[in-house]
Structures are given as structure tokens and as C-alpha cells.
């Protein structure tokens with residue numbers, strides 16, 4: 001595994017307040033790594049430190065093995081795309097895209113060829129002579145991407161690049177962006193607070209919270225094995241219930257939720273043994289409904305029903321008072337189920353987070 005960029009013990013303090021860190025991040029060659037997390041968690045600060053727009057209070061940055069911590073932004077070999085495009089309004093698209101090449105004193109003839117080529121890559125042939133206000137939001141964002149890519153940077157930084165686009169275009173653009181990133185094989189660090197975007201686009205996701213890293217992993221790993229209460233509640237929908245470990249065999253455990261309710265689950269890391277406290281995570285789409293007395297099913301009552309179009313979300317309440325969410329496809333058999341109905345619920349593929 002080749003590393004493109006390393007953040008070593010990076011800290012950012014404003015006066016007495018630590019906004020970020022210490023954090024360590026390794027960005028692998030060619031991957032798309034996403035910084036995900038709620039507002040104020042430190043995503044932008046991290047990205048700006050990589051770009052050289054913010055100076056870290058402590059720590060080192062290595063780009064392809066070279067220490068760039070003290071290097072000014074233009075010398076960092078980094079392409080940057082912001083959410084507001086930041087195009088020059090009175091310059092043509094060709095001039096906008098050519099900007100970085102002109103700064104680098106690339107010969108004119110070569111600039112023309114490279115600008116045309118990169119506009120083709122982002123799917124915008126024949127717009128060179130237009131001005132930014134003659135393009136749609138999605139097209140402008142592709143111009144901003146072309147401008148960052150034309151200098152052939154070692155690393156591409158994307159700061160919420162899709163957040164100014166409407167929902168439909170956003171969905172289309174994230175697939176396009178990912179496709180371009182993979183085709184070029186360009187190492188990319190992407191900032192978003194949108195989980196769907198992070199999941200669809202990333203090789204790995206860094207979940208941040210309060211200036212520190214909560215968890216790093218593939219989208220699947222984050223979804224399937226959240227390591228903390230925060231990760232379990234931030235990523236996807238989940239019912240989280242305190243439990244006591246009743247049985248342990250490797251990572252297979254039985255969680256005791258009280259009132260005679262026990263549920264088999266997988267521990268996301270070794271538990272502290274029988275009797276230890278943990279958190280049980282059940283994903284709504286992994287709950288199936290059957291008759292109240294079906295084998296293996298837990299007796300519950302539908303306490304709430306939310307019609308969502310494609311799916312129906314039920315809240316189920318067990319006799320011991322614990323509530324669970326259950327998401328089912330919007331088909332006839334479920335449409336008829338209303339609050340007050342007694343059902344049997346099977347909670348599949350539950351996880352146990354030790355000590356959370």
C-alpha cells in the first residue's frame with residue numbers, strides 16, 4: 001500500500017481552544033477518502049491544513065514522502081474545489097481552467113491542448129468561449145473540477161463541492177465525480193456532512209466528531225461495525241439499547257435486555273466477558289415481522305407507523321418497554337398493519353458495542 005499523504009499528530013488550536021486533534025491520517029495512493037461528520041467536527045479545518053490555507057499548531061504533513069508543513073499553497077501540488085465554484089466571472093471558461101497553468105508558466109500552445117482535454121474529461125466539450133454565468137450550476141462545478149485537475153495535482157481536495165446543487169443534480173454529479181476520480185486514479189480527499197454522498201463515493205470514510213477521529217473504515221465497515229455510540233447513531237438509522245452480555249463465544253454473543261429478552265448478536269470488538277455492559281445496535285431494515293407467536297420472534301406491539309412512500313417505518317415496543325425501529329417495503333401485507341397490532345419481531349444481524 002503506497003501512501004500519498006500523511007498527517008502526523010496534527011493539532012489546531014485557536015487560543016486556548018483545541019479545534020482539532022491530535023489526528024493521524026494516512027491517505028492511500030489513488031483512493032477517495034472522505035471526511036464525514038457533523039457541523040464543527042473539524043472537517044474543513046483538516047482540509048484547509050492539507051491545502052495550506054490553515055497552519056497547524058502542531059504536527060507534520062508529508063506529501064509523497066516530502067514534508068510540506070511549511071510550504072505555501074501554490075507550491076503544494078494540490079488541486080482544490082470549493083462548494084461555491086470560485087470561478088472568475090469576467091473570464092471565459094478556457095481562461096478560468098487555464099489559470100493554474102498560466103501561473104506555472106506553461107507554454108500557450110500546451111495550455112490550449114490541456115484545457116481542451118480536461119474539459120472533455122469532465123464532459124464539457126465546446127464551452128471554452130462561454131462565461132461562467134452562461135453555464136448551469138452543475139456545469140460550473142465541472143469547470144471548477146477541470147480547473148483543479150488541469151495542473152495534474154498529486155492530490156485533489158474537494159470541499160463540499162456538491163452542496164450548492166439541487167438534490168437530483170447532486171445525485172447525478174456524485175456518480176460522475178467518482179467516475180472521473182477513478183478513471184484518472186487521482187488521490188482525493190473529500191469533505192461532506194452528507195452520509196449518502198460519503199457512502200456512494202468513498203473507498204474509505206473518516207468519521208469525525210468534536211475535533212477527533214471517531215472511526216476510519218470502508219463505508220461497509222462503518223455501517224456494519226460502528227465502534228462507538230456516536231458512530232452507531234450518526235451512521236444510518238439504528239435502535240440503540242443498553243444491554244448486559246449473557247453469553248460469549250468468540251465474537252458471537254447473547255445480549256440480555258432485561259425482562260427475559262435475549263438477542264443473539266456479533267460484538268464489534270472483544271467484550272469484557274459475561275456480565276459486562278454494552279450497547280445493542282439493531283438496524284431497522286434488518287428487522288422482520290411475523291405472527292406474534294412465531295418461533296424465534298420477540299413479541300412486540302406496533303406503537304407508531306410512518307408511511308414513507310417506498311417504505312414503511314414502524315416503531316415496535318416490547319413488553320419491557322424497549323422500542324425498536326423496523327423498516328419494511330411498502331407492500332400490501334405491511335400497509336395493513338396499524339398501531340396497536342401485536343407482532344413477532346426478529347432482529348437480524350444485531351451488533352454489540354462493548355462499553356458504549
Ligand SMILES: Nc1ncnc2c1ncn2[C@@H]1O[C@H](COP(=O)(O)OP(=O)(O)OP(=O)(O)O)[C@@H](O)[C@H]1O
Nearest residue numbers: 014019020037038039040041042043044045046193
Ligand atoms: N478561525 C477560527 N477561530 C476559532 N475557532 C475556529 C476557527 N475556525 C474554526 N474554528 C472552530 O474549529 C472547529 C472545527 O471547525 P470546522 O470548520 O473545521 O468544522 P466543520 O466540520 O468543517 O464544520 P461545517 O460542516 O459546519 O463546515 C469548530 O468548533 C469551529 O468553531
